[in-house]
Amino acid sequence: MNYREVEVAGEYLARLETGADWRAEIEELADREDVDAGWFTALGAVEDAELWYYDQDEQEYRSVEFEEPLEVASCVGNVALLEGDRFAHTHAVLSRRSGQALAGHLNAGTVFSGEVYLRAFETPMERERDDVTDLDLWL
């Protein structure tokens, strides 16, 4: 296991813009405040969503799209540098009117409403290709 102790640089509450992209909004917040390492949790609702699932055998992401309004029941993620840009690695649990839950890596989703708590850290984190998983991992 790789780990590091971190020092907080700032903490933020944000309300995401209706109609914007969920992940892009979090990355915009990181850009505005120069957050090169951060951790967030969030909740809200989206008008649609593109979830990714990582095929661990084929080492490729598989996409599933949901063209329907969904609650964001849980969202956990972090901000790090990926090829020089700030990338918000975002996982989410969504739900339908019946209460049925859908979940995965949230690549995109149109914000209906979104509330985010972001904690920024002093030392930048950078993602690099990991040979074992073929994912871009930090530390």
Add this chain to the structure above:
Amino acid sequence: MNYREVEVAGEYLARLETGADWRAEIEELADREDVDAGWFTALGAVEDAELWYYDQDEQEYRSVEFEEPLEVASCVGNVALLEGDRFAHTHAVLSRRSGQALAGHLNAGTVFSGEVYLRAFETPMERERDDVTDLDLWL
């Protein structure tokens, strides 16, 4: 996007009371410590649950009730003032014995056991009616 930097006023660990209401317990913690702005994550189990789903077209909440014991696999939310009272906006992911997940806005649920981490901020947050979504949003 609207956002603000926040200063921490205190942080708390709480164990919710068996038989009490999940959301009311979090609001009681906020009341006891005068938390007018806060962020929490939680886990545990409930004896039943009322989940809400926001109908984005009709702009109305739809309720689904589950009269059965469920794990609280994830709970994310925040505390703000709503018409002068402290309101805990609470989203949760619940699960059945089969592992099946249910999720949404948790309006109510009888606590079986609950563990909460609440982070309180200095500047109060107030929810106000948003014209676009017809929701009570902060910032």
Add this chain to the structure above:
Amino acid sequence: MNYREVEVAGEYLARLETGADWRAEIEELADREDVDAGWFTALGAVEDAELWYYDQDEQEYRSVEFEEPLEVASCVGNVALLEGDRFAHTHAVLSRRSGQALAGHLNAGTVFSGEVYLRAFETPMERERDDVTDLDLWL
């Protein structure tokens, strides 16, 4: 409700080891940094998972095993002492390629990739048998 104000002792970002056990990795981080009370959120993927559901009537855990790769869409938990050892109480929401969500108390799961934020507190927390629920609870 029982609760306490807590003081932070340190905060950590960790990348879990591919092939190791998810919960054991978090407990190892706690052991290395002498964390006797902590709170974490996490995300990633596992190669398999054993979820527990607490049967509130029989007061026994029921286990369900999933022998398949799953995203860890959300993970919330805490660290406390249980009979002298550090125990990571871990709830998680997992997902399949279709986006279907599974959730519960994560007893075990083989890490494919895992990213964890752990917040450590000054005062140790100890779990003790609770007569009402027959669970090991803190505070």
